[in-house]
Amino acid sequence: MKKKEFVTQDLLSKIYQQHSDGAQKLPPERQLAEEYGVSRFTIRQALEKLASIGVVRIVQGSGIWINAQTRSNPLVYNSITEKRFDQMRYRLISLHKKRPDREDQQIFGLCEDDFIWQFCRLRFVDEVATQIEISRMPAALFPDLNQEVIERSIQQYVLEKGHPISHLLTRYRAVSVNREQSILLGCKKGSPAMHINNRGILDGGRVYEISDIIDINYSCTYVIPHNRDNLAFRQQSQD
Numbered sequence: 001m002k003k004k005e006f007v008t009q010d011l012l013s014k015i016y017q018q019h020s021d022g023a024q025k026l027p028p029e030r031q032l033a034e035e036y037g038v039s040r041f042t043i044r045q046a047l048e049k050l051a052s053i054g055v056v057r058i059v060q061g062s063g064i065w066i067n068a069q070t071r072s073n074p075l076v077y078n079s080i081t082e083k084r085f086d087q088m089r090y091r092l093i094s095l096h097k098k099r100p101d102r103e104d105q106q107i108f109g110l111c112e113d114d115f116i117w118q119f120c121r122l123r124f125v126d127e128v129a130t131q132i133e134i135s136r137m138p139a140a141l142f143p144d145l146n147q148e149v150i151e152r153s154i155q156q157y158v159l160e161k162g163h164p165i166s167h168l169l170t171r172y173r174a175v176s177v178n179r180e181q182s183i184l185l186g187c188k189k190g191s192p193a194m195h196i197n198n199r200g201i202l203d204g205g206r207v208y209e210i211s212d213i214i215d216i217n218y219s220c221t222y223v224i225p226h227n228r229d230n231l232a233f234r235q236q237s238q239d
Contacts, residue, residue: 003038007046009221010036015055015066016223026056026064052084053077078220083125090151093120093132093184097139107199107207108138115139119150122184125217129185135211142208158200158208165208169199181214194218 001009011026018024026032029047033040047064050056057065080088100108100116108116116136123131135154137145142161149157158165175195182189193216200209 003036003042004045004049007032007036007038007042008049011046011050012055012221018066024066024068026066028063049082053082079215079218080123080125080131085153087126089124089127091122091124092147092150093122095119095145095147095150104136104210107210108136109206110138117142117145119145121150128217130215130217132181132184132214133211134213135209137209154209155200158202163208164203166201166203166205169201171197173197175214177214177216185214185216187216191216 011032015026026047027035029040029043032043036043047056047058051058054067056067059065095117096119097115097117099112100110100114104110104116105112105114108114110116115138117139118134118136120132120134122129123133125131139145141163142157145157155165173195175193177185177187177189177191177193179189181193182191185191193214196211196213196215196218198209198211198213199207200211202208
């Protein structure tokens with residue numbers, strides 16, 4: 001693990017270990033550099049990463065303030081959410097309208113005579129292709145979906161259409177890149193990747209998008225509260 005990543009993870013761990021009420025601050029850069037045995041530049045990189053995901057606020061002349069609200073967020077950051085939109089761009093690969101299959105009908109609550117959009121787009125992070133995303137969305141809910149929309153934030157588009165987003169259901173699976181994917185991503189066939197399946201859900205429970213993503217540069221950090229009920233359930237087979 002790079003020094004910057006180690007410092008980021010360790011500071012994050014220490015922040016979540018704190019339970020004091022009121023505003024809390026991290027030590028100044030110079031002190032952190034001495035404690036970790038690294039340069040102030042490395043400390044600054046780690047702090048900027050924590051600031052970019054909303055864990056701390058760096059106030060010139062005041063210090064590094066901890067945002068206590070982050071403790072209530074189980075997913076702290078991943079390799080995409082820590083990036084600003086101006087560091088990413090999309091390129092549309094394909095877009096077409098089709099009838100939903102039985103699985104789509106079940107998930108979206110559609111009839112066989114309805115339509116869904118299906119599109120494929122390539123995501124670039126810092127001008128490097130890192131993701132292939134294939135998504136499906138109900139056409140009746142988003143009749144004006146087009147290339148311009150797809151090459152920016154889908155979540156922002158959904159909100160602009162007046163649909164409040166409730167949550168995402170996400171599943172991860174390690175895979176290898178196939179030949180077609182390797183051509184789009186500019187990597188070798190068989191390269192390790194993460195298959196991420198997302199189901200976007202609106203307030204009220206309606207699904208607005210299903211997406212399957214192949215990511216060749218994915219990492220994530222979670223803070224997961226201890227689940228006593230789940231532990232008790234898993235121990236039952238030992239009794």
